[in-house]
Amino acid sequence: MDKLDIVKSRATVIFKDNIDTDILIPKNYLKSTKRTGFADALFAPWRYDETGQPVEDFPLNQEVNKGNQILIAGENFGCGSSREHAAWALQDFGFKVVIAGSYSPIFYMNYLNNLKLPLVLGRAEREALIDANTEITVNLIDKTVRSGDLCFAFEIENVYREKLLKGQDGVEEILQYIDLIEEHEKKYGK
Amino acid sequence: MQKTLFDKIWEKHVIVTKDDKDLLYIDLHLIHEVTSPQAFEGLRLKNRKLRRPDRTFATMDHNTPTIAAHRAEITDQLSAEQLNSLAANCAEFGVTLFDMDSEYNGIVHMIGPELGLSLPGKTIVCGDSHTATHGALGALAFGIGTSEVEDVFATQCMWQTKPKTMGVKITGKPAENIFAKDIILKLIAENGVSFGTGYAIEYYGDTIENMPVEERLSLCNMSIEGGAKFGIIKPDQKTLDYIEGRLYTPKGEEFEKFKASISDLYTDDESLFDKIITLDVTDLKPQVSYGTNPAMTVDIDQAFPEIKSPEDQTAYQYMGLKPGMKAADIPVEFVFIGSCTNGRITDLRIAAKVMEDKTIADNITCVVVPGSMQVLKQAEQEGLVDIFERAGCEMRMPGCSYCLAMNEDRIAPETHCASTSNRNFEGRQGDRSRTHLMSPYLAAKTAIEGRISLG
Known part of the structure; x- marks a missing residue:
């Protein structure tokens, strides 16, 4: 997987709280046994009408938002089901960064584990970015978000920052400690 | 330490x-x-x-x-x-x-x-x-x-990353028609869908100590609906009685050893929690969700609240309901009893007790889905399946079923479902389905009464 350090893009804005994973990708798209192919499913309940046609004014369908790699949302993003398909759908659609006020803990890890950035910014900062309505530069190296004259610092756990910057494979990272794992298994029996 | x-x-x-x-x-x-x-x-x-x-x-x-x-x-x-x-x-x-x-x-x-x-x-x-x-x-x-x-x-x-810990202290003796489901829904209604984000919740207090293990499972089940990835309860004699003799539980001397190994599993002092919230359930009423997230929940006799945000507006529109209405005004057509929240034998006993020698209302379809084959077998042996079938319910084989509607079990568009499941999100039980979360007791009452009512 590709590492992530700097992302430059305009943002698509779906500024709602509690966007749950049933909205990000409904269950009828979960029957795949693959990790890819979910781009068309992203936000399906809001993106398509009852006949399956795109809803014109929904942000993902607007021409102006085409190719955006950043999504700005509200609080408690990705709540509900643990389905990693939500992270895969965002990734397949092209979103490398989500900027929200807070995340559901399971989604947060799922997005990171696909080497994508769940970035936390306060409401005022997100509103300023939305008002600026121009290209945003997310820089994971110096932990800043810039857009026009705006510059906001953000926080992220150091280990996850490192993981994204290096593009680390999860299992490899754990296997470094295989001796300690075996020791634990011996100590606590089978 | x-x-x-x-x-x-x-x-x-x-x-x-x-x-x-x-x-x-x-x-x-x-x-x-x-x-x-x-x-x-x-x-x-x-x-x-x-x-x-x-x-x-x-x-x-x-x-x-x-x-x-x-x-x-x-x-x-x-x-x-x-x-x-x-x-x-x-x-x-x-x-x-x-x-x-x-x-x-x-x-x-x-x-x-x-x-x-x-x-x-x-x-x-x-x-x-x-x-x-x-x-x-x-x-x-x-x-x-x-x-x-x-x-x-x-x-x-x-x-x-190790989360912070939150103590959720539940006190008081609840009324007979109040269950763990009402308690967790009330907690979420009072504190919001993300009060537990970043925390591991430990539920404790006299209500928890007196609560049967099956009910504790229902309570912890919905921790994620309050934002918490973890919900935990101190193991006690009830826990030991519950686990003893099960298929994979250690047996005989091994069980004694196991018991000794977990004797220190309790919180030394509640002051160790990073945060504590409390709930007195003495006067708690049956809970019903009216909106599109579990925090949009009210007491059974309480009017639905005013619209305070665009999210509320969307929720009312989706549900086809209005502020000021009450649970009894919801035109329910479907009742689902089951799921990992309320598909246990104890849940079926609660529902069957309500339905015994009664029949479900003409406007209602009621489907009972046991959580497992073991539950189904037990329900058959105890005569619960007979009670449900005589009442006019459809008894099914186990699975997640109408809780997430990933198989063929789906609620029709715009149909209101009284459900013992855990999520009332848009489309959760089927495209444009309308979910009302509640306890198995109230769901069974709803099936009999034809509307959300204690009768």
Whole structure:
């Protein structure tokens, strides 16, 4: 997987709280046994009408938002089901960064584990970015978000920052400690 | 040093600490057909083994038909493929699978406790957000994503940042018609859908001490609906009585040893919690959700609140309801009794007691889906199935069913469903379906009365 350090893009804005994973990708798209192919499913309940046609004014369908790699949302993003398909759908659609006020803990890890950035910014900062309505530069190296004259610092756990910057494979990272794992298994029996 | 119950179990499972995250050893990994195929594929691509097949158990639940005749041949090709690939993957990697023909088949969060796999002091993960259910037995249990499923497959470990701890103190003796479901819905209604984000919740207090284990499982089950990945309850004599003698529970002398090994599993002092919230359930009324997230919940006799945000506006519009209406005004047509929240034998007993010698209202379709084959068998033996069928309910085979509507069990568009499940999100029970969360007691009453009412 590709590492992530700097992302430059305009943002698509779906500024709602509690966007749950049933909205990000409904269950009828979960029957795949693959990790890819979910781009068309992203936000399906809001993106398509009852006949399956795109809803014109929904942000993902607007021409102006085409190719955006950043999504700005509200609080408690990705709540509900643990389905990693939500992270895969965002990734397949092209979103490398989500900027929200807070995340559901399971989604947060799922997005990171696909080497994508769940970035936390306060409401005022997100509103300023939305008002600026121009290209945003997310820089994971110096932990800043810039857009026009705006510059906001953000926080992220150091280990996850490192993981994204290096593009680390999860299992490899754990296997470094295989001796300690075996020791634990011996100590606590089978 | 004094510690919380959560910290005691956590620390025993830390392999190594790296900056702000710990590598945790996982004692039990439960899997199902929806969130595991990509993880198995990951192992194959990198030519890796599944490290501990003996600590990994699989069931089929999310996709499985609940109509008996449909289980033999599944017509939905994608569902069939997902189920078949689970069977093939389990065979290839040596994992025990409780498939649809197994007497131990059931929803993943039913079978763990039921079979004595989920035990106090263990770390338990599953690719499903309702895994906190198992925390009711004093285990550290949490939902994970598929990348993490693959990590655990390959290494039996995964990275986690240790959450803060929150004590949720429940006090008072609730009325007879009040259950764990009402308590968790009230907690979420009062504190919001993300009050637990970043925390592991320990439920305690006299109400919890007096609560049967099955009810504790329902309570912990919905921790994620309040934002918390973990919900845990101190193991006590009730817990020991519950786990003893189950299929995988240690037996005889081993059980005595096991009991000794968990004797320190309690929080030394409540002042150790990073935060405490309280709820007195003495006067708690039955709870009903009216909106599109679990915090949009009111007392049964309370008017739905005014619109305060665009989210409220959207929710009312979606549900076809208005502020000022009450639960009894909802035109309910469907009642679903089941799910990992309320598909246990105790839940079916509660519902059957309400329905005994009665028939469901003409405007209602009521479907009862037991959480597992064991529950179904027990319900048959106790005569509960007869009670449901005589009342006019449809009795089904076990599975997740109408809770997430991934199989053929779906609520029709704009139909209001009184449901014992855990989520009332848009489209959760089927396209444009309208869910009202409640206890099995109130769901059964609703079926009889034809509207949400205690009668």
